[in-house]
Amino acid sequence: xxxxxxxxxxxxxxxxxxxxxxxxxxxxxxxxxxxxxxxxxxxxxxxxxxxxxxxxxxxxxxxxxxxxxxxxxxxxxxxxxxxxxxxxxxxxxxxxxxxxxxxxxxxxxxxxxxxxxxxxxxxxxxxxxxxxxxxxxxxxxxxxxxxxxxxxxxxxxxxxxxxxxxxxxxxxxxxxxxxxxxxxxxxxxxxxxxxxxxxxxxxxxxxxxxxxxxxxxxxxxxxxxxxxxxxxxxxxxxxxxxxxxxxxxxxxxxxxxxxxxxxxxxxxxxxxxxxxxxxxxxxxxxxxxxxxxxxxxxxxxxxxxxxxxxxxxxxxxxxxxxxxxxxxxxxxxxxxxxxxxxxxxxxxxxxxxxxxxxxxxxxxxxxxxxxxxxxxxxxxxxxxxxxxxxxx
Numbered sequence: 001x002x003x004x005x006x007x008x009x010x011x012x013x014x015x016x017x018x019x020x021x022x023x024x025x026x027x028x029x030x031x032x033x034x035x036x037x038x039x040x041x042x043x044x045x046x047x048x049x050x051x052x053x054x055x056x057x058x059x060x061x062x063x064x065x066x067x068x069x070x071x072x073x074x075x076x077x078x079x080x081x082x083x084x085x086x087x088x089x090x091x092x093x094x095x096x097x098x099x100x101x102x103x104x105x106x107x108x109x110x111x112x113x114x115x116x117x118x119x120x121x122x123x124x125x126x127x128x129x130x131x132x133x134x135x136x137x138x139x140x141x142x143x144x145x146x147x148x149x150x151x152x153x154x155x156x157x158x159x160x161x162x163x164x165x166x167x168x169x170x171x172x173x174x175x176x177x178x179x180x181x182x183x184x185x186x187x188x189x190x191x192x193x194x195x196x197x198x199x200x201x202x203x204x205x206x207x208x209x210x211x212x213x214x215x216x217x218x219x220x221x222x223x224x225x226x227x228x229x230x231x232x233x234x235x236x237x238x239x240x241x242x243x244x245x246x247x248x249x250x251x252x253x254x255x256x257x258x259x260x261x262x263x264x265x266x267x268x269x270x271x272x273x274x275x276x277x278x279x280x281x282x283x284x285x286x287x288x289x290x291x292x293x294x295x296x297x298x299x300x301x302x303x304x305x306x307x308x309x310x311x312x313x314x315x316x317x318x319x320x321x322x323x324x325x326x327x328x329x330x331x332x333x334x335x336x337x338x339x340x341x342x343x344x345x346x347x348x349x350x351x352x353x354x355x356x357x358x359x360x361x362x363x364x365x366x367x368x369x370x371x372x373x374x375x376x377x378x379x380x381x382x383x384x385x386x387x388x389x390x391x392x
Contacts, residue, residue, distance in 0.1 A: 013316060013350060014271045017278035024285035037284030038277060042160045044246040047273055048232050049153065051253055053098045055225045055264040059218045062094070062102040070110060077195040080136050083107050084191060087140040088147035088184065096148035096155050096351040100141060104358045107136050134359070134366060135194055138374050139187060141355040142343065142381060146183035148351075149339035150176050152236055155351070156272060157321035157338045159236070165331040169237055175332055176339065182388050186381055217260060224256055272318075279319055283326040296327040304330045305389060308337025309344070309382075316350045317342045336389060343382040346374065 008015050056062060066086055073079040083103060091099040111132045148154030152162035152172055162172055228249050234240040253265050286292050300307045304324070311320035317338040324334055342349035346356060352374070359370045 014275045021278040021281040024282045028285040037280045041242045044242045048249040051268045084139045084143045088143035091144040091148035092151045096144040099144040100354045145342040150180040157318045279322045304333030305337035309341040312341025313345045343378045
């Protein structure tokens with residue numbers, strides 16, 4: 001029983017999606033149309049990207065690159081800005097989830113080494129650790145969610161909406177560029193304001209322990225994963241067929257896992273894939289219920305962006321994108337709405353829960369402080385970007 005409870009806690013969105021799919025299957029009996037519900041292209045590309053990024057993580061490429069950059073930071077303010085911008089720009093290619101999984105632990109370790117809590121200076125050092133870790137992780141989480149909205153590769157809802165929209169890669173970039181540019185300015189200003197607030201603690205020398213060994217095995221794996229990533233990008237751009245990509249990535253990773261024992265395929269988290277499948281089934285079935293379909297279509301029409309923002313706050317932006325896409329043809333508005341909707345509550349973007357879990361593991365007593373700071377900052381940024389949307 002405890003295992004079931006723990007699973008429900010860890011995979012809340014997946015569990016809810018499964019329940020919704022099962023309930024909808026009672027209303028609409030399973031038939032051949034069920035296969036038409038599922039966007040196999042999105043699932044194939046999503047799996048490939050997740051597996052490839054898992055491979056990069058296992059060989060420590062992202063951590064190695066980040067540590068190299070951190071060495072060049074001259075003071076704590078520069079370090080904070082660098083750690084935040086790493087999440088912002090890297091999320092455009094490696095997804096917001098991977099960016100946070102990679103750089104949030106690095107942030108915690110870095111500040112722990114900079115401000116070790118000794119018995120003689122326990123209170124003062126602990127305060128420094130807390131302030132800088134919480135402040136930086138909050139901004140990293142927001143940066144990952146905001147940076148990832150620029151590209152179709154950045155997050156799952158973008159990949160899905162881009163696939164069904166029919167728009168070109170450049171068109172997608174131009175659609176989200178104003179919001180990404182504004183977000184970059186807001187993030188930079190926020191970090192600099194934090195510097196003013198904590199000015200007396202922003203000139204500490206930075207040292208980073210780097211024990212990473214760039215050996216022959218890592219070089220081979222990095223080259224292979226890099227090639228597979230380029231093939232994935234070609235598939236996103238509709239140059240390569242997604243079944244071909246899926247087979248190539250699956251076979252290549254299985255071979256590499258066998259040769260080097262990295263277990264990339266086995267350790268790739270498939271919960272998001274199954275969440276997508278269950279949501280596709282639920283939305284497909286609900287689309288066949290006339291009353292529900294007519295109500296949702298009439299409610300959403302002309303309100304796609306605000307509907308997506310609101311829906312994201314209670315169900316997160318990935319399910320919101322899949323749900324609303326079945327009842328409106330204005331996909332551009334959904335792209336904007338679900339990306340901006342990633343700001344706000346802690347569950348608005350599931351990637352935000354990754355950071356929260358790391359903070360809870362680091363210091364359980366700081367969960368409330370982190371949650372409050374996260375919510376306030378997210379609402380401020382969301383308000384600014386919604387104003388920008390209405391001005392555009």
